[in-house]
Amino acid sequence: MSTVKLELTDKKYDIIIEPGILKQVGTAVQKIWSPRQVLLVSDTNVAKLYLTQVQEALMASGYVVTTSVVPAGEASKSLNVAQDLYRVMLDQAFTRSDGVIALGGGVVGDLAGFVASTFMRGISFIQLPTSLLAQVDSSVGGKTAVDFGTGKNLVGTFYQPDLVLIDPDTLKTLTPRYVAEGYAEVIKMAATAADPAFWPLIESIQKPADILHQATALITHSVQFKAMVVMNDEKETGMRQILNFGHTLGHAIELLAQGKLAHGEAVAIGMVQICRIFEAKGLTPAGITAKIQKQVAAVGLPVDSPLLFTPKFYDQLRLDKKNRGDHLNFVYLKALGQPAIYPVAKGEIKDFIASEVSST
The missing domain is CATH 1.20.1090.10 (Dehydroquinate synthase-like - alpha domain)
Structure with missing residues (x-):
């Protein structure tokens, strides 16, 4: 296991890189989050591979998990899809003490991070990146965004996660x-x-x-x-x-x-x-x-x-x-x-x- 510590003036968190760590996600999250409601966001490609596994692990560790699966692809990085996620959280009576977890590639990470950073002025957020692009770049550093008009990432925030768990084994399912x-x-x-x-x-x-x-x-x-x-x-x-x-x-x-x-x-x-x-x-x-x-x-x-x-x-x-x-x-x-x-x-x-x- 490799752990990279990212330390900023007002935020510190670990980026843990370990093959197979997705199977231990509940235990890893327990170390930094108390029991709470969690919105687990994924897309139609990743959800069929890992969503049930991650949801069950989180529930076994005491979290109340609501899942939301968005269509795979850049089109999901939009204000319209963000609004859909806000509605899900409102329907489930999410509060500022709850959290969002992104399970997927860069699109899911950017979208879920943007939603976490803006819902009730910001709630807790964790990244579970499953693509190499997300693991080495977009999941680290706190950039969140959605696309607007013809521009990529035009509406966004800097919002650091509480934890990033990187499982290199997920790359085996990529083309x-x-x-x-x-x-x-x-x-x-x-x-x-x-x-x-x-x-x-x-x-x-x-x-x-x-x-x-x-x-x-x-x-x-x-x-x-x-x-x-x-x-x-x-x-x-x-x-x-x-x-x-x-x-x-x-x-x-x-x-x-x-x-x-x-x-x-x-x-x-x-x-x-x-x-x-x-x-x-x-x-x-x-x-x-x-x-x-x-x-x-x-x-x-x-x-x-x-x-x-x-x-x-x-x-x-x-x-x-x-x-x-x-x-x-x-x-x-x-x-x-x-x-x-x-x-x-x-x-x-x-x-x-x-x-x-x-x-x-």
């Missing part, structure tokens, strides 16, 4: 595509982390099956790095922006793909392309792009997209929620493990990118 998708975030962490053991671990991954064999180590390194970043910058005003490596370009094409690209696939493309642009400018050392691309391609992740560098692509960049005033911060690599931020004025984004695209 190879979604194991690889989550692994894109692991590559992002390794490329930006000043951890001498992390990138060599990435280079040992030569095929998708290797991700499962090394899952506990990959998750642990990722969570340790993300926890360190969050402890230094909880609200993403400075250092935490480095976690957007690959995301600025990736979010734009993810939205334009309209569901045909998974989040991690878009991030993989974004990492390769931002390295290519900054390498062409002489700001990223020669050879870094090739290293990133090799590890991305090794597990079948995409490295390019026809959606890149189109008029709609540039329009989407200018609307990115990470825009700071009149500029957009691009995260690039001075070297592996040395991320940096390069601000570009909104009106100059296309010229900044296009000058290198046209010359390569």
Whole structure:
């Protein structure tokens, strides 16, 4: 078992990584929560695998459990679905002393966390992430959100959970595509982390099956790095922006793909392309792009997209929620493990990118 402690000024909690821990969820929750009502939120894919098991374990430990299963997919991250969950809690007479548990991937975690953070101005919350993407990234750090209009995560909060339980065994039920998708975030962490053991671990991954064999180590390194970043910058005003490596370009094409690209696939493309642009400018050392691309391609992740560098692509960049005033911060690599931020004025984004695209 690995335990990563995330300690903030007004919140401390454990992130426990252990194969099989989902079978011990009742005992683990008992250590931090008194008996109470619990809303257990899952989706239609995860519920059929783990919902009954988790519900029974919680009930055996003294919790009154109400389950709510939302449709799988990004469409459930909406204010309408959040309102449905509020109604369930009101119907069951939930109070501020009760809690919400998210059982699923990033969509469920974001949605349930948002509901927990806003119901009665905030009630207790626990994350049980079941996808690699959620285990290494979205379940750690306290970001919650729903989508609004055409934008991802436009309505949300920073709201830390009381506990995160990560069971690498749940990855065995994912398709190879979604194991690889989550692994894109692991590559992002390794490329930006000043951890001498992390990138060599990435280079040992030569095929998708290797991700499962090394899952506990990959998750642990990722969570340790993300926890360190969050402890230094909880609200993403400075250092935490480095976690957007690959995301600025990736979010734009993810939205334009309209569901045909998974989040991690878009991030993989974004990492390769931002390295290519900054390498062409002489700001990223020669050879870094090739290293990133090799590890991305090794597990079948995409490295390019026809959606890149189109008029709609540039329009989407200018609307990115990470825009700071009149500029957009691009995260690039001075070297592996040395991320940096390069601000570009909104009106100059296309010229900044296009000058290198046209010359390569």
